[in-house]
Amino acid sequence: AQKITQTQPGMFVQEKEAVTLDCTYDTSDQSYGLFWYKQPSSGEMIFLIYQGSYDEQNATEGRYSLNFQKARKSANLVISASQLGDSAMYFCAMREGLGNQFYFGTGTSLTVIP
Amino acid sequence: GAGVSQTPSNKVTEKGKYVELRCDPISGHTALYWYRQSLGQGPEFLIYFQGTGAADDSGLPNDRFFAVRPEGSVSTLKIQRTERGDSAVYLCASSLGTSGSSYNEQFFGPGTRLTVL
Numbered sequence: 001a002q003k004i005t006q007t008q009p010g011m012f013v014q015e016k017e018a019v020t021l022d023c024t025y026d027t028s029d030q031s032y033g034l035f036w037y038k039q040p041s042s043g044e045m046i047f048l049i050y051q052g053s054y055d056e057q058n059a060t061e062g063r064y065s066l067n068f069q070k071a072r073k074s075a076n077l078v079i080s081a082s083q084l085g086d087s088a089m090y091f092c093a094m095r096e097g098l099g100n101q102f103y104f105g106t107g108t109s110l111t112v113i114p
Numbered sequence: 115g116a117g118v119s120q121t122p123s124n125k126v127t128e129k130g131k132y133v134e135l136r137c138d139p140i141s142g143h144t145a146l147y148w149y150r151q152s153l154g155q156g157p158e159f160l161i162y163f164q165g166t167g168a169a170d171d172s173g174l175p176n177d178r179f180f181a182v183r184p185e186g187s188v189s190t191l192k193i194q195r196t197e198r199g200d201s202a203v204y205l206c207a208s209s210l211g212t213s214g215s216s217y218n219e220q221f222f223g224p225g226t227r228l229t230v231l
Contacts, residue, residue, distance in 0.1 A: 004156075035219075037222075042205065042224070043224055043225050043227075044222060044223070044224045045157070045205065045207070045222035046222075047219055047220070047221070050219065059118070091156050091157070093156075097129075100145075100147075100159075100162040100169060100170045100171065101159040101162070101172075101173070102147070102157070102159060102220065103159070104156030104157045104158070105156050106154070106155055106156050107155075107156050111227075
């Protein structure tokens with residue numbers, strides 16, 4: 001089974017609107033961390049936001065927030081007030097416990113339309 | 115401060131050749147990771163170093179792949195007898211190291227795009 005599933009290969013959003021990128025995960029560990037990364041066309045992976053499995057509140061970082069629904073095993077990324085510079089690939093990732101591996105999804109390509 | 119750097123940025127080689135890809139992590143980061151990203155996919159874990167030792171090499175696809183980090187800083191990923199299927203972007207990441215929580219932000223380099231003809 002896939003550890004991380006991103007079901008939206010591509011998404012479009014109007015500039016200044018909000019958009020939600022979906023991510024579901026699969027783990028039997030009680031302790032895990034969930035991450036979102038942005039990968040522009042230049043190729044570098046940029047860390048956006050982190051959610052720990054024991055965190056009671058949803059993580060927020062500026063215009064990014066993580067809608068964490070533990071029972072559903074989902075960790076959707078919400079980008080508010082989209083900007084043209086947000087156009088990129090977005091990857092959801094998970095680290096189980098103190099494990100060394102990050103498991104990445106297949107990514108969602110976001111295009112912001114002016 | 116300087117981020118993770120990787121050289122070369124692009125490497126084109128012929129099938130059967132040997133290649134070396136270099137990663138220079140952020141100073142002070144003890145943990146170093148190699149990933150492979152094929153077209154249209156997310157990064158796939160290859161190997162993890164804590165200090166000088168390979169703590170987890172379970173992601174290396176076969177014995178043609180090998181990585182070293184002799185002084186606990188710079189790392190080299192080595193691929194022998196390259197095959198066309200090895201063509202991908204090879205990403206390196208570093209972090210401060212494992213801690214008592216699952217939070218361990220990894221900082222990624224720009225990657226090396228390997229093309230095997």
